[in-house]
Amino acid sequence: MTEKNATTPEAGISVPAEVYDRLAGAAAGAGLSLRAYLGRLAQSLPTPAPRAEPAERTRAVRHEWNGYDPSEEEQAELDVELDRRLARAGTRDLLAAGPAPASAASGPPG
Template sequence: MSDANVRIPEEAKDRLAAIAAAEGLSLRAYLARLAETMLTPSERAERAEKARAALKDWNGYAPTAAEARDLDSELDRRLAEAAGQ
C-alpha cells in the first residue's frame, strides 16, 4: 500500500496525533481506521434510503419532501429555542 501526503494545519495534525496516541495508535493507523469507519456521501444516501424504506414498511410513514422540510424547520426552531437563541 502506498502512502499519501495530506496538507492540514499543524494544530489539526497535533490534535489528531494526540487522539491517536491516547488510543495507542500511530497517526497513520488512526487515520486509516477513521477512513474505514466513515461513510461517503453516496453510502450515507444509500443507508438513508434503506432506512426510509424500512420505516415505510414498518408503519407506513413516508413524508413528502415538503413535509420533511417542515419537520426539519420545526426541529431547528425547537433546538434554537432550547439553546436560548
C-alpha cells in the same frame, strides 16, 4: 495535494489547535501515530452511498408501516426544525453527557 510517490498521495490539512490536540490525544490513547489514527478514522467513515442505504430501508419500512413518506422538501424543513430544537435544548451539553436515563427519555418531546 502533493505526491510522495505514485501510490501514496499525501495532503496537508489545517485545523484549529484545539482540534489537532484532541486528535493527537486520541491517537496517542489508541497507541497510534496521528497519521495512522486519521487513516483508521477515514476508513471507518461511510461514504454517501452506504449512509444512504440504511436511510432508504428505514424510509421504506416507515412508509409500509404507517404511510408516512415526506418529500425531500418536507424532509429539509423537518431537518431545519430539528436543528432549531436541538440548538434551543443545548444539545452539545446533552450529547457530551451521554444517553439520558430511561426515565428521562420517556417525557414528551419539546
